[in-house]
Amino acid sequence: METYKNLKDKILETYSVNSAFLNQTNFLTGIRDKAITHFDTLGFPHNKLEDWRHTKLTGVLENDYSICIEDSDGNVDVNKFFHCDITDLNTYTAVLLNGWFAYKNTPITKLADGTIIASLTHALKEFPEIVKKHYGKYCDIEKNAFEALNTAFALDGIFIYVPDNVIVDKPIQIISILNKKENILVQPRNLVIVGKNSQLKLVHCDDIFSHTPTLTNSLTEIFVDENASVDHYKMQNNDNHSALIATTYFHQKANSKLSSNTITLNGGFIRNNTNVAINGENCETNLYGIYLVDGNQIIDNHTFVDHIKPNSTSNEIFKGVIDNQAKAVFSGKILVRKDAQKTNAFQTNKNILLTDEATINTKPTLEIYADDVKCSHGATVGQLDHEALFYMRSRGISEDNAKMLLMYAFTDEVITKISIEPLREKICQLVNKRLKGELSICDQCVMHCGCDEAVVFNIDMSKI
Amino acid sequence: MLSIKNLKVSINGKKIINGFNLEVKAGEVHAIMGPNGTGKSTLASAIAGKENYVITEGSILYKGKNLFDMAPEIRSREGIFLGFQYPVEIPGVSITNFMKTAVNEHRKYKGLEPLTGSAFLKLMEEKKKVVELQAKLSNRSVNEGFSGGEKKKNEIFQMAMLEPSLAILDETDSGLDIDALRIVANGVNKLRTKDNAFIVITHYQRLLDYIIPDFVHVMYDGRIVKSGGKELAFELEEKGYDWIKKELEEKST
Numbered sequence: 001m002e003t004y005k006n007l008k009d010k011i012l013e014t015y016s017v018n019s020a021f022l023n024q025t026n027f028l029t030g031i032r033d034k035a036i037t038h039f040d041t042l043g044f045p046h047n048k049l050e051d052w053r054h055t056k057l058t059g060v061l062e063n064d065y066s067i068c069i070e071d072s073d074g075n076v077d078v079n080k081f082f083h084c085d086i087t088d089l090n091t092y093t094a095v096l097l098n099g100w101f102a103y104k105n106t107p108i109t110k111l112a113d114g115t116i117i118a119s120l121t122h123a124l125k126e127f128p129e130i131v132k133k134h135y136g137k138y139c140d141i142e143k144n145a146f147e148a149l150n151t152a153f154a155l156d157g158i159f160i161y162v163p164d165n166v167i168v169d170k171p172i173q174i175i176s177i178l179n180k181k182e183n184i185l186v187q188p189r190n191l192v193i194v195g196k197n198s199q200l201k202l203v204h205c206d207d208i209f210s211h212t213p214t215l216t217n218s219l220t221e222i223f224v225d226e227n228a229s230v231d232h233y234k235m236q237n238n239d240n241h242s243a244l245i246a247t248t249y250f251h252q253k254a255n256s257k258l259s260s261n262t263i264t265l266n267g268g269f270i271r272n273n274t275n276v277a278i279n280g281e282n283c284e285t286n287l288y289g290i291y292l293v294d295g296n297q298i299i300d301n302h303t304f305v306d307h308i309k310p311n312s313t314s315n316e317i318f319k320g321v322i323d324n325q326a327k328a329v330f331s332g333k334i335l336v337r338k339d340a341q342k343t344n345a346f347q348t349n350k351n352i353l354l355t356d357e358a359t360i361n362t363k364p365t366l367e368i369y370a371d372d373v374k375c376s377h378g379a380t381v382g383q384l385d386h387e388a389l390f391y392m393r394s395r396g397i398s399e400d401n402a403k404m405l406l407m408y409a410f411t412d413e414v415i416t417k418i419s420i421e422p423l424r425e426k427i428c429q430l431v432n433k434r435l436k437g438e439l440s441i442c443d444q445c446v447m448h449c450g451c452d453e454a455v456v457f458n459i460d461m462s463k464i
Numbered sequence: 465m466l467s468i469k470n471l472k473v474s475i476n477g478k479k480i481i482n483g484f485n486l487e488v489k490a491g492e493v494h495a496i497m498g499p500n501g502t503g504k505s506t507l508a509s510a511i512a513g514k515e516n517y518v519i520t521e522g523s524i525l526y527k528g529k530n531l532f533d534m535a536p537e538i539r540s541r542e543g544i545f546l547g548f549q550y551p552v553e554i555p556g557v558s559i560t561n562f563m564k565t566a567v568n569e570h571r572k573y574k575g576l577e578p579l580t581g582s583a584f585l586k587l588m589e590e591k592k593k594v595v596e597l598q599a600k601l602s603n604r605s606v607n608e609g610f611s612g613g614e615k616k617k618n619e620i621f622q623m624a625m626l627e628p629s630l631a632i633l634d635e636t637d638s639g640l641d642i643d644a645l646r647i648v649a650n651g652v653n654k655l656r657t658k659d660n661a662f663i664v665i666t667h668y669q670r671l672l673d674y675i676i677p678d679f680v681h682v683m684y685d686g687r688i689v690k691s692g693g694k695e696l697a698f699e700l701e702e703k704g705y706d707w708i709k710k711e712l713e714e715k716s717t
């Protein structure tokens with residue numbers, strides 16, 4: 001086996017060795033080559049970059065990952081080791097196993113209403129015109145190393161196409177599972193297109209079971225056409241050895257509505273980049289997030305809302321409970337361009353730190369070039385409200401339960417925004433359990449990961 | 465039931481309660497009146513167990529037990545209830561959830577099974593009627609966005625749910641309109657038995673027309689300076705507190 005100086009060298013080497021294979025699909029040839037060149041120039045992000053100032057990647061990049069360019073799992077029955085915890089959640093599901101579309105026998109599903117759910121590999125072959133129109137059009141491979149890297153290597157992922165005038169009758173659920181014994185780098189690439197006047201609820205679950213270090217660099221582009229509406233839920237429940245860079249680009253056209261919820265219940269290292277380009281008038285954009293972290297976990301949410309056209313409203317609420325030595329970062333950027341008059345843009349980030357070692361770096365950035373706008377942002381870092389605790393205890397509620405109720409209430413503002421009822425109930429329960437320290441990753445994992453010891457991450461009540 | 469002897473309480477190094485004495489027996493209603501800032505609410509909070517109050521001297525016995533050995537939640541489960549002068553808003557916690565947790569913790573303490581959902585809701589309905597609390601309030605967060613009067617009614621509702629042996633009502637009448645005052649007072653009277661006791665803190669004699677006290681005490685500078693029957697409240701209403709202050713000055717010189 002060859003040894004590499006570092007991960008970057010290994011990646012570049014892997015690319016050049018496999019370049020012919022990677023470039024089989026014609027229209028991607030130029031794109032991949034460009035992307036790898038950008039990656040080479042940019043290199044992995046480091047702390048001198050403003051966007052990575054508070055989040056160290058070094059630990060993540062020290063590991064030796066194998067870079068799979070071929071699907072080694074073959075045709076596996078995902079049901080054998082994974083059942084969605086949310087039994088009442090009636091969805092169309094698409095599963096990615098270690099980055100590859102899992103249902104080998106049905107790589108393309110067409111619903112009666114014309115909606116397509118497919119493996120991206122197959123979509124490239126079957127619907128090249130649709131894919132080409134949007135693929136890589138919203139991300140920025142010149143600026144962002146991870147996006148360049150994903151673009152250079154992306155081989156599979158989920159493709160969803162909702163034609164014009166369709167209200168998809170059930171939510172579509174993407175389940176991205178990592179379950180491998182070896183260290184792997186996985187780079188799923190998803191593309192979601194929602195046509196004019198159409199409506200889609202999309203649930204995106206990341207479940208990383210592997211107990212070895214893994215690095216997932218996922219990139220998802222979601223196009224929301226005129227007058228369309230998208231409800232997006234990102235559920236993250238990952239093993240502590242895992243690192244996840246989850247980048248999502250939304251592109252909204254006029255009169256469209258987007259609501260995106262990022263719910264992080266567990267994860268070793270998570271960096272979420274959520275970008276929204278509001279490229280049409282009269283749009284509504286809601287970005288919500290909850291993160292509950294403890295131990296040595298790192299959660300970094302970077303959001304960017306780009307108001308390009310006038311008369312739109314964006315609203316952002318992120319809330320976190322941070323225990324032990326866990327680290328959280330929130331960076332919310334709002335850009336209101338010169339043409340984007342009559343923009344309303346609001347942002348809040350609220351945090352509860354449970355220990356002295358827990359940290360949060362929160363930074364709002366407002367760049368406003370239009371003169372007729374309403375913008376506000378606010379960040380709070382605090383402990384639980386002592387007056388409220390005393391009030392509750394004076395009614396006979398134990399200190400632990402009072403703290404639980406308060407923490408739960410703290411996250412409630414975001415949870416109530418979840419519009420899929422069974423999902424909201426399940427998340428309620430998960431958050432509740434998580435706050436009680438009863439639950440590690442998810443019940444699923446404890447049952448199926450093959451790990452001998454159940455890992456329990458406590459939020460230690462006595463420290464609040 | 466309650467025996468407070470020579471109680472002295474400081475907050476942040478400042479003496480607030482200064483040699484307070486009070487004996488309350490089952491079946492009694494005591495009214496405490498007194499100028500603003502004389503320590504009435506501090507006394508109430510000290511009985512309920514508020515932290516960061518430093519008890520520098522004295523004792524409080526409740527049903528023969530030392531109160532200082534009990535956490536606030538234990539005091540509550542043992543039957544002490546404080547109706548807050550300023551009820552706290554708890555966004556995100558519904559009254560139903562809040563009360564269910566409280567009632568079931570009380571039951572657990574007594575060795576009883578928790579109430580089922582439907583039994584609990586039935587109890588809520590019943591008790592809401594006692595204070596004519598509007599139905600829609602129970603789905604809202606505790607006190608959040610409640611009007612002043614609604615907050616006070618909510619305190620009495622909680623009292624009715626928990627059925628305390630000793631209830632301390634801190635200015636529950638302030639901010640109530642005339643009808644609400646009557647409703648709240650009736651609520652209290654309905655809960656009154658020979659086995660429980662009330663300490664009613666108020667600024668207005670009017671409340672005492674409805675809740676007839678056995679004793680009226682005047683608190684000044686952190687202690688009781690005068691006690692009497694309900695006629696003392698009329699005297700205060702008429703003459704204010706100056707004459708009491710004068711009496712005190714004369715005594716000290």
Ligand SMILES: Nc1ncnc2c1ncn2[C@@H]1O[C@H](COP(=O)(O)OP(=O)(O)OP(=O)(O)O)[C@@H](O)[C@H]1O
Binds near residue numbers: 501502
């Ligand atoms: N946390 C605190 N820190 C410092 N001083 C305090 C604190 N809490 C109360 N005090 C002071 O203690 C004194 C008594 O306050 P308290 O609220 O008990 O008065 P009160 O008799 O209930 O008055 P009111 O009739 O206005 O309700 C006041 O001077 C008040 O400012």
Ligand SMILES: [Mg+2]
Binds near residue numbers: 634
């Ligand atoms: Mg007071």
